[in-house]
Amino acid sequence: QVQLVESGGGLVQAGGSLTLSCAHSGSTFSTSTMGWFRQAPGKEREFVGARRWSDFTTYYADSVKGRFTISRDNAKNTVYLQMNNLTPEDTAVYYCALRWGGVTASENQYDYWGQGTQVTVSS
Secondary structure (H helix, E strand, C coil): EEEEECCCCCCCCCCCCEEEEEEEEEHHHHHHHHEEEECCCCCCCCEEEECCCCCCCEEEEECCCCCCCEEEEEECCCCEEEEECCCHHHHHEEEEEEECCCCCCCCHCEECCCCCCHHHHHH
């Protein structure tokens, strides 16, 4: 059974940085794609980025490209979302999600989801 647990959310000032963690069990990096999504108040959940670990194919949404980075720590079975130069528009609940396949921005293609972690960016 795959389980995903996010952590690392919080309150940060605009221009600041934050790193989210997604600890997972029951899966192996080599056969999975880990995606990050976010949902702002009153808005639909949107794709942030995803990485396939077999060949490190990575896609980021245009809104975060150059500011956010997905990485992993094999020993800790943890995937990270490093977020730099944050703006109030990045305020949302952030979710990690896993699928057994390639990179996609479609949330319906992800099989497992974490519980979400709140990120609030003040101006």
